[in-house]
Amino acid sequence: MEVEIDKKSGFCFGVVNAIKLAEEAILTGSTVSSLGDIVHNSQEVARLEAMGLKTIGHSSLRAGSGSTVLFRAHGEPPSSYQLMQQAGAKLVDATCPVVVKLQSRVRKAYTETLSAGGQIVIYGKHGHAEVAGLVGHADGNAIVVSSADEIDKIDFSIDVHLFSQTTKSITGYAEMKALLEEKLHAGGGRLFYHDTICRQVSNREPELRIFAAKHDAVLFVSSPKSSNGKYLFSVCREVNPKTYFIENAAGIDRSWFSGKENLGVCGATSTPLWLMEEVAEAARQIAF
Numbered sequence: 001m002e003v004e005i006d007k008k009s010g011f012c013f014g015v016v017n018a019i020k021l022a023e024e025a026i027l028t029g030s031t032v033s034s035l036g037d038i039v040h041n042s043q044e045v046a047r048l049e050a051m052g053l054k055t056i057g058h059s060s061l062r063a064g065s066g067s068t069v070l071f072r073a074h075g076e077p078p079s080s081y082q083l084m085q086q087a088g089a090k091l092v093d094a095t096c097p098v099v100v101k102l103q104s105r106v107r108k109a110y111t112e113t114l115s116a117g118g119q120i121v122i123y124g125k126h127g128h129a130e131v132a133g134l135v136g137h138a139d140g141n142a143i144v145v146s147s148a149d150e151i152d153k154i155d156f157s158i159d160v161h162l163f164s165q166t167t168k169s170i171t172g173y174a175e176m177k178a179l180l181e182e183k184l185h186a187g188g189g190r191l192f193y194h195d196t197i198c199r200q201v202s203n204r205e206p207e208l209r210i211f212a213a214k215h216d217a218v219l220f221v222s223s224p225k226s227s228n229g230k231y232l233f234s235v236c237r238e239v240n241p242k243t244y245f246i247e248n249a250a251g252i253d254r255s256w257f258s259g260k261e262n263l264g265v266c267g268a269t270s271t272p273l274w275l276m277e278e279v280a281e282a283a284r285q286i287a288f
């Protein structure tokens with residue numbers, strides 16, 4: 001059985017940069033703590049923890065860490081920067097530049113709405129770190145909608161600035177935009193929309209469709225924690241029903257390879273290449 005790893009799967013540049021900064025900080029000999037999982041992949045977190053990285057929550061930051069704290073690619077609200085100052089910890093800011101730009105656009109739109117009247121709406125997942133950061137950049141006054149079921153929170157008689165979490169789907173965003181346009185037209189408000197979906201993620205969708213369709217079976221490697229992983233897996237499964245979600249090589253089921261001539265191995269933006277290589281090698285051994 002031929003086994004091919006998707007060359008375009010794996011870490012996006014934001015995650016590559018965060019891991020590089022974490023490794024560099026660890027090598028200086030200081031105690032480095034990531035505020036939340038540095039990447040939504042348990043295997044990669046375990047590898048970095050073996051090097052010395054710690055993972056902490058906001059409550060530990062409040063208590064004062066006295067060491068080096070890393071803000072991951074998802075970014076943080078302004079309150080986390082204040083907590084850092086109070087805690088007296090050294091900051092390694094690994095916020096992805098794409099997220100930094102989005103945060104400043106949210107802040108600018110929010111500042112404008114303060115005088116002009118209006119609402120900041122973020123199309124994203126409740127509780128996701130990036131979304132929490134964006135809400136913080138609107139001083140906690142942004143409305144988060146994850147689906148059409150939640151749009152009743154919006155007042156359609158006043159203007160709306162619509163943003164998106166960077167990892168949402170282009171289709172989902174386009175549907176939300178069309179729905180808000182219709183509602184605001186009827187209600188009297190105006191829509192100012194900002195397409196802030198990261199192309200590092202959205203470009204993977206069409207590429208993965210092609211990759212998944214050309215293989216007899218596909219192993220999609222990701223942590224169940226990764227939103228992007230769940231989404232890209234569903235994309236692969238749509239074009240190839242013989243797509244299987246696994247966290248690592250231990251999840252492989254021999255029966256999946258029966259009668260198959262070629263296998264594709266791919267993953268999320270949070271899946272390390274070394275893990276896909278391990279899975280590919282295990283699959284070759286099992287199929288041999």
Ligand code: SF4
Nearest residue numbers: 012014073096098198
């Ligand atoms: S998905 Fe895009 S925005 Fe998010 S960390 Fe990666 S490069 Fe940055």
